Every structure is written in C-alpha cells, then in structure tokens.
Amino acid sequence: MSANPQSPIQHTVTDLVVHRLVKEAQAPAAVELRASACTLDDAAVRLVERLCTHYAGRSSKVFGRFEDDEEGFPMSRLVREYVVERSSDFITLSQRMMAQLQICAHDEELDASAFVIIARISEGGTDCLWVALIGECIGSAINGTLDIADCSYLDFSSLRAAGRIDLAGWQRGDERYISFLKGRGDVAAWFKRFLGCSDVLVALKETKKLVLALNQFVETERLEPPVRDALLQRAHGYLDELGESGEPVALDEIARQVWPEQAERLDTALNAEAIKLNSGFVPDRRAIRPLVRFSASGEQWKLEFDRSGLQSGAIQYDRASDTLVLSGLPDYLKRMLLEG
Numbered sequence: 374m375s376a377n378p379q380s381p382i383q384h385t386v387t388d389l390v391v392h393r394l395v396k397e398a399q400a401p402a403a404v405e406l407r408a409s410a411c412t413l414d415d416a417a418v419r420l421v422e423r424l425c426t427h428y429a430g431r432s433s434k435v436f437g438r439f440e441d442d443e444e445g446f447p448m449s450r451l452v453r454e455y456v457v458e459r460s461s462d463f464i465t466l467s468q469r470m471m472a473q474l475q476i477c478a479h480d481e482e483l484d485a486s487a488f489v490i491i492a493r494i495s496e497g498g499t500d501c502l503w504v505a506l507i508g509e510c511i512g513s514a515i516n517g518t519l520d521i522a523d524c525s526y527l528d529f530s531s532l533r534a535a536g537r538i539d540l541a542g543w544q545r546g547d548e549r550y551i552s553f554l555k556g557r558g559d560v561a562a563w564f565k566r567f568l569g570c571s572d573v574l575v576a577l578k579e580t581k582k583l584v585l586a587l588n589q590f591v592e593t594e595r596l597e598p599p600v601r602d603a604l605l606q607r608a609h610g611y612l613d614e615l616g617e618s619g620e621p622v623a624l625d626e627i628a629r630q631v632w633p634e635q636a637e638r639l640d641t642a643l644n645a646e647a648i649k650l651n652s653g654f655v656p657d658r659r660a661i662r663p664l665v666r667f668s669a670s671g672e673q674w675k676l677e678f679d680r681s682g683l684q685s686g687a688i689q690y691d692r693a694s695d696t697l698v699l700s701g702l703p704d705y706l707k708r709m710l711l712e713g
Contacts, residue, residue, distance in 0.1 A: 385495040386413050386421050388463040392471050394478060394506065396485040402478040404471045410464060420527070421492055424505055427529050428537065428554065429646065434624075435565070436549040436649045437572035446569030447473060452502065456540055467491040470504065477567040487533045493540075500540045506533035506564075534564040549649055574651055580612075580660035582650055583622070583643075587631075587664065590642045607631050609664040616658040624652045 393405035411417050439449035448470070455466040470491060478485050487506035494501050508531030514524040535554055542550035551570045553561075565572070587608050591601045608631045615622060628640035643650055666679055676697075689698045702710075 383497055384418075384421060384425055386418055387493040387495065389413060389417055389421065389490070389492040390464060390467045392467065392489045392491070394471070394474060394485060394487055394489050396478045396481070396483070398482055398484050402475045402481075402485075404475050406468055406471060408464070420490070421494060423529065424490065424492075424503070424507075424535070425494070425496070427532065428505075428535055429644075430641075431554050431644070434552045434554045434644060434651075435561075435570075435572050435653070436552045436651055437570040438547075438549055438551060439543070440569045440571045443569075446566070448567070448569035452538065452540070452543070457544070463493065474567050477563045481563050485533055487531075488527060499542075502538040502540055503536070504568075505535035507531065508533060534561070536564065536568045536570075538568075552646070552649070572651065572653075574654040576654045577657040577660055579622075579651055579654040580657040582648065583612075583627075583656070584661055584663055586643055586648050586650060590639060593642070594638070604632050605664045609661050612656040612661045612664075613658055616656040616661070619655055621653045621655050624650060 389411045390407055390409075391411060392407055394402065395405065396402040440446040443450045451461075451466055451469050451473070454460045455463070461469070471489065474489065485506070487508050490503070490505045490507060492503045494503055507527045507529060509525050510528035510531065511523050512526055514522050516522055537552050539547070539550040539552075551568060553564060553568055553570060587605065591604060596604065608627070611627070611630045612622070614620075624643055625640065627643060628636040628638075632639045670676070687700050689700070690696075691698065
C-alpha cells in the first residue's frame with residue numbers, strides 16, 4: 374500500500390505488525406505478541422509515514438553491519454531465513470525478533486516498556502526491515518456526543534529506539550546497511566545488541582566523509598565566498614579542538630557550532646541517509662585540512678595554500694587567463710627563481 378504522495382520518498386508497506394515489550398525497572402522483561410499481521414489500511418500507512426519521517430529527521434544515527442558471530446547475535450540468521458532461504462514468514466520472523474528483544478532487555482535496570490513496530494517497507498525502491506520501540510501516552514478525545522474520554526496513543530516524543538536494515542544493501546555486501554538511533558532513555562547498548570550491529574569506526578575514513586559532506590553542503594547552498602569560507606573555518610576550528618582533546622564527534626552538535634544561523638539546514642544535510650555519517654569518532658586532524666587548505670599538483674609543480682590567502686589577495690586566480698598569481702614571495706624563493 375502506497376504512502377502519502379506528498380512525501381519526498383515514496384514508501385510502500387509490504388508487511389506490518391505491532392507487538393509489545395513489557396519491561397519495568399528491576400523486573401524481568403516480557404512480551405505480548407500479535408498472532409497475525411496488521412491490516413494495511415490508511416491508519417497503518419500513516420503510522421509508517423510518520424515513523425519514517427521522524428527517523429529521517431533525527432540526528433546522530435549510528436551505522437554498521439551484522440556481527441559475524443551468529444550464535445551470540447542471531448539477527449543476521451533470522452533475516453537470512455526470512456529473506457533468502459524463505460524458511461520463515463514475516464510473522465514468524467517478528468516473533469523470533471521479539472524473543473531476542475526480550476533476552477536483550479531482560480537484564481537491563483530500566484523501564485523500556487513500549488509497543489514494538491516491525492515492518493517491511495520499500496523506500497523509493499530500497500527494500501528495508503524496520504523495528505521501532507514507541508511509548509504510549511494518555512490523551513483526551515471527544516466522541517460523537519461531544520463527551521470527553523481518555524484515549525491511548527503512540528507518543529513519538531517517547532520513541533525508545535529505532536533501527537533500519539537495508540535488505541538490498543545487506544545482500545549486495547555493502548559495508549554498512551544497518552542504521553539505528555537511540556531514543557529516550559538509556560537503551561542504545563542493548564538495542565544495538567538486539568540488532569546484532571557492529572559499528573566499528575575508522576576515524577580517518579569517517580573524518581574524510583564529514584569533510585566531503587561539509588564541502589558538498591557549501592556548494593549546494595551556493596554560499597557567498599566570505600560566508601562559505603567562514604563556515605568552513607569554524608568547522609575546521611571546532612573539529613581540530615575535538616581532535617586535539619580526543620573528544621568524539623556528535624553530529625547533532627556540529628551544525629550548532631559551525632552554522633548557528635541555519636543549524637537545521639546543515640544538520641539535515643549531515644544526517645542524510647546516503648552519507649551514512651557516524652557519531653562517536655574522534656576527528657583525524659590531518660583529514661580536516663582540506664576545509665581550510667587547497668592542495669593540487671601537476672606534472673611539473675605542486676601547490677598548497679590556505680583559503681585565507683584568497684581572501685587577503687595574497688593569492689589571486691585569473692579565470693580568463695587560467696593563471697594563479699602569488700604575492701609576497703619570500704626572499705629565499707625569489708633567489709631560487711632568479712638562479713633557476
């Protein structure tokens with residue numbers, strides 16, 4: 374069933390079920406299982422649309438892949454049996470997932486009771502398996518006779534946790550095909566264990582991805598050179614401080630530090646699903662140099678200079694003649710040029 378046509382990404386719900394996890398602090402976890410899939414009516418589709426939209430708008434997603442140890446982390450085996458071997462159907466998969474969720478939540482000293490939405494969704498042609506833990510809230514409703522009554526509803530502000538498995542990417546052998554985010558409460562560690570997600574970070578690689586994303590953003594926004602250079606300079610300064618102190622990056626903090634005037638726009642760009650940026654890595658100070666420095670080489674030359682040189686006029690590019698003019702050359706270089 375297709376979703377709201379106004380959505381920028383078309384979602385088609387293949388299967389959907391809602392179970393319940395019951396977990397109170399200092400108490401064992403229990404589950405309440407639905408025996409069959411939910412009807413894919415308009416209400417179900419609106420729920421999926423809201424989940425996908427809410428997820429896309431959240432910062433600090435973590436990306437990874439299945440752990441190799443299927444005994445300790447059985448999610449990959451459950452998914453393979455359902456998607457590839459087809460030895461289980463969607464409801465069987467969902468109930469097995471709930472059994473694993475119960476195990477992972479069992480020893481946690483926290484209140485994690487929530488409705489568990491499990492769905493298979495096609496997102497613009499990408500086949501994905503979703504799981505989300507959403508709390509409930511009591512609100513007020515007005516019935517047909519204008520009487521007031523209590524009603525229970527899903528509270529997305531109480532999103533406990535959510536994860537998304539790109540089934541197509543998994544089958545292709547992509548490097549990362551799982552993403553998840555932490556909702557309210559301290560659930561990230563056990564939810565990650567439930568997903569069987571390995572999110573080993575490589576600082577240099579992640580830093581290069583972040584630098585590329587920032588450069589793409591300033592180009593896409595067509596910022597004026599002074600604004601662009603100031604944004605990239607602030608980004609370099611902030612990331613350099615983190616790298617020097619050994620502090621990890623929090624993606625939802627970068628935009629506020631780097632471009633506070635339009636933080637939401639930058640935050641949206643950095644958290645785009647296609648980029649797959651992780652939080653939690655310490656910036657590699659070598660990899661952030663391209664934010665403030667240009668470097669290039671030809672067959673007979675090599676050049677490196679700061680962006681600030683373009684602003685001060687010490688370096689000038691003449692597009693018409695395709696030449697670069699350097700001013701204020703040091704004496705030793707002038708002597709070498711004269712002698713050469």
